[in-house]
Amino acid sequence: MLEHLNKTASVPQRVVVIGSGGFVGSAIAARLASQGVSVEGLTRKEVDLLADDAATRLAGRLKDGDSVVFVSAIAPARNAAALMQNLRMAEAVVKGLTAKAPDHVIYISSDSVYADDASPVKESSSCQPATMHGMMHAARELVLKNEIKAPLALLRPSLLYGARDPHNGYGPNRFRRQAAKGEPITLFGNGEEQRDHVFIDDVAELVALTLRHRSRGILNIATGVSMSFRTIAEKVVALSGKSSDIDPSARHNAVTHRHFDVTSCLKAFPRFRYTPLDEGLKRAASEESGARP
Amino acid sequence: MSGPIVGFAGLTHLGLVSAVGTASKGFRVVGYDGDSARVHDIKAGKLPVVEPDLDEMAREFADNLSFTDRLSDLAQCDIVYISTDVPTDDKGQSDLTSINASIGNVIAALGPEAILIILCQVPPGFTRKLPLPTERLYYQVETLVFGRAVERATKPERFIIGCADPSYPLPPAYKTLLEAFGCPLLPMLYESAELAKIAINCCLVASVTVANTLAELSERIGADWSEIAPALRLDRRIGQYSYLAPGLGIAGGNLERDLATVLRLSEQCGSEASVIAAYLTNSKHRRDWALRMVHREVFGRKPDASLGILGLAYKENTHSVKNSPSLALIENLHSWPITVYDPVVPASAATHPKVTAAASALDAARGADALIVMTPWPQFRDLRAADIAAAMEGNVVIDPFGVLDGPGLRAAGMAHFVLGKPERAGA
The missing domain is CATH 3.40.50.720 (NAD(P)-binding Rossmann-like Domain)
Structure with missing residues (x-):
């Protein structure tokens, strides 16, 4: 649950987005800029968080009264090396933010910190990561909670989709691209697993709201509506206007579902509305086709 | 009817309803509260709690009832109940400060032979520590229900009585009082009686949590819980009065207090009580x-x-x-x-x-x-x-x-x- 330190929302003085070159970071920076917020985007070019001088360089970029959104990660962290690199990045951020203390910090974490069988997931669900990636986010959260003095908000998004997603993982992004080319979509099993997919713009808006309210605490980023991968594939194919086949495949894992109880978001940001999946898929498809020459 | 004079120290919901209920059985009752304004209102017929039939019954048995803000008026009583509602905080923890002070004052005002009975919501272990000879000290479980309190006070299903040693007979005055209600008497150790009160509430919460959990599932899968609950009530193992109506979580304070007490005691002594935490999680969700x-x-x-x-x-x-x-x-x-x-x-x-x-x-x-x-x-x-x-x-x-x-x-x-x-x- 988030606690708002600003009882009346106000535009932050300046927001530094660490990791503004990525899918999530760029969406956040663009949304803030479109709302007239002064944004300083940092990519690996400005501050390489794995470099020896990362903390100093980061501190050098900060000004009094800054808010910081920490998005950078080597994701997904699949092995020990990636885990350790991600933790070194967090260590550099903590050192930088200790040398030059910001006014407010948001960390973009992940719902992978929760146990696989946590359903419905809520902010009070136990953190019990089942993957290296989840453990990486959980460890980073702990590092930040222990060492950052400024108010800290931990935002834990579910699965994200949008035109600029670079991972092309199993789900709406890959399905959309396959459907656009008329290629078959292959499901795991029959695509029975239900998941909660969030449009990238909603993440950006929730970050903007969290900044304006100078909120601290934990908030899951999830719509509260979970759908099966098969349903999503069918929606994507229907939207594409083409006739991709949707093929089942042999199942290797048991079917698991993940639902979210999003009540705390209704309480934290009562006026905020998530983009319904149908609309988000349409916008992602249109943005992606518009981006292609 | 000649019988013991019964005092009630504390005239919030618990004390007032219990005092009127006892008067209705023909006993002389002295209701005491340190809040003079409250006593003044009660004397004027303006009762500070809303319960079906309470006003009418207070009027009907007015001759048996006297109310006072003078502690010394309790000296005439053969039996005095400590009947103050114990307040809880947001986490359901009892604040025993005022009840401890009140008990100290009442003990000082008691007649030399008078019996003291703790009627309010206290945690297990509380009664045995009180500074009064155990043959004059008892704990009695109250099971009033907001909105049905008069019925519960006048027609109890049983009396659960906490004693230092349940093999000893109850004092005659206390026995006379309890037998007037015509229900079974269950003497047991102080600690058993204190935990029995909590056990009753845990069972009620368990039933209502089942109802809430399956009502939500009903909503999602197209079943109708209102069709299911009557079928459960006709099962003797569940019972016609079981708490099967779905609601918006647990409220009112008393059930939450008892769950918090079980969690605290289990943590202290290392017993497994994760189901209690699950009741609270479900309650918050349904609220x-x-x-x-x-x-x-x-x-x-x-x-x-x-x-x-x-x-x-x-x-x-x-x-x-x-x-x-x-x-x-x-x-x-x-x-x-x-x-x-x-x-x-x-x-x-x-x-x-x-x-x-x-x-x-x-x-x-x-x-x-x-x-x-x-x-x-x-x-x-x-x-x-x-x-x-x-x-x-x-x-x-x-x-x-x-x-x-x-x-x-x-x-x-x-x-x-x-x-x-x-x-x-x-x-």
């Missing part, structure tokens, strides 16, 4: 049912909706708003104008920047995009579906307890949402 429903059915379609809310009390037939689901809902509706009506609780109990007090239940519905019935007051059942439909601007009626005329509302074109009913039925 927000109406909030989720109003977001899904109303705000998503009309961002500037106005709402009518019926009921502020935590349940019907009470003035209590302790942990009231209605107030919890209203706390999260500050962005929208609301009009509220409760037959007993004033609108000022709702802290909200845009709240209007309605003069009647129908008045609260007037012009509303959605009507939400948060307390199942019986008088709301009298509202006619056609009148509600005509008064409202929108067509969403969120009625968790199903007090309104569902078929009538649907016939009038309204969407009616009830706990445990298939969600599609509201569409």
Whole structure:
């Protein structure tokens, strides 16, 4: 649950987005800029968080009264090396933010910190990561909670989709691209697993709201509506206007579902509305086709 | 009837109802409270609690009842009950400060032979530590229910009596008093009786949590819990009086207190009590049912909706708003104008920047995009579906307890949402 330190929302003085070159970071920076917020985007070019001088360089970029959104990660962290690199990045951020203390910090974490069988997931669900990636986010959260003095908000998004997603993982992004080319979509099993997919713009808006309210605490980023991968594939194919086949495949894992109880978001940001999946898929498809020459 | 004179120290809900109930059995009763204004009101017939039949019974047995703010008036009593309601904090923890002070004062005022009985909500281990010879010290479980307290006080199912040694006979005066109620007497160790009170409440919470859990599932899969519950009641292992009506979580304070006590004691002594934490998790989840429903059915379609809310009390037939689901809902509706009506609780109990007090239940519905019935007051059942439909601007009626005329509302074109009913039925 988030606690708002600003009882009346106000535009932050300046927001530094660490990791503004990525899918999530760029969406956040663009949304803030479109709302007239002064944004300083940092990519690996400005501050390489794995470099020896990362903390100093980061501190050098900060000004009094800054808010910081920490998005950078080597994701997904699949092995020990990636885990350790991600933790070194967090260590550099903590050192930088200790040398030059910001006014407010948001960390973009992940719902992978929760146990696989946590359903419905809520902010009070136990953190019990089942993957290296989840453990990486959980460890980073702990590092930040222990060492950052400024108010800290931990935002834990579910699965994200949008035109600029670079991972092309199993789900709406890959399905959309396959459907656009008329290629078959292959499901795991029959695509029975239900998941909660969030449009990238909603993440950006929730970050903007969290900044304006100078909120601290934990908030899951999830719509509260979970759908099966098969349903999503069918929606994507229907939207594409083409006739991709949707093929089942042999199942290797048991079917698991993940639902979210999003009540705390209704309480934290009562006026905020998530983009319904149908609309988000349409916008992602249109943005992606518009981006292609 | 000649019998023991019975004192009640503390005239909040527990003490007042118990005093009137005891007077109704023919005993002379002395009700004491240190709050002079409260005693003055009670003497004038203005009882500070709302319970069906309480005022009438207090008038009928007025000759047996005397009320005082003088502690020394308790010296004439053969038996004195400590009957102050023990307040709880937000986490359900009891604040025993005032009760400890009150017991000390009462012990000092007791006659030399008088028996002291702890009737209020105390944690296991409390009674045995009190500074009074054990042959004059007892604990008695109270099982009043807000809204049905007079019935519970006058027709108890049994008396559970905590003693230092249950193999010793009860003092004659105390036995005479208890036997007047014509129910079984169950003497047991202080600690057993103190835990028995908590055990009763844990069983009630277990039943209602089953109902809440399966009511939510019913809503999602198209089953109707109201069809299922009667089938369970006819099963002797479950019982016709079991708590199977779904609700908006646990409220009122006493059940939460007992769950918190079990969690604390289990943590201290290392017993396994994860199910108790699960009850609390489920309770918090169901408390927000109406909030989720109003977001899904109303705000998503009309961002500037106005709402009518019926009921502020935590349940019907009470003035209590302790942990009231209605107030919890209203706390999260500050962005929208609301009009509220409760037959007993004033609108000022709702802290909200845009709240209007309605003069009647129908008045609260007037012009509303959605009507939400948060307390199942019986008088709301009298509202006619056609009148509600005509008064409202929108067509969403969120009625968790199903007090309104569902078929009538649907016939009038309204969407009616009830706990445990298939969600599609509201569409």
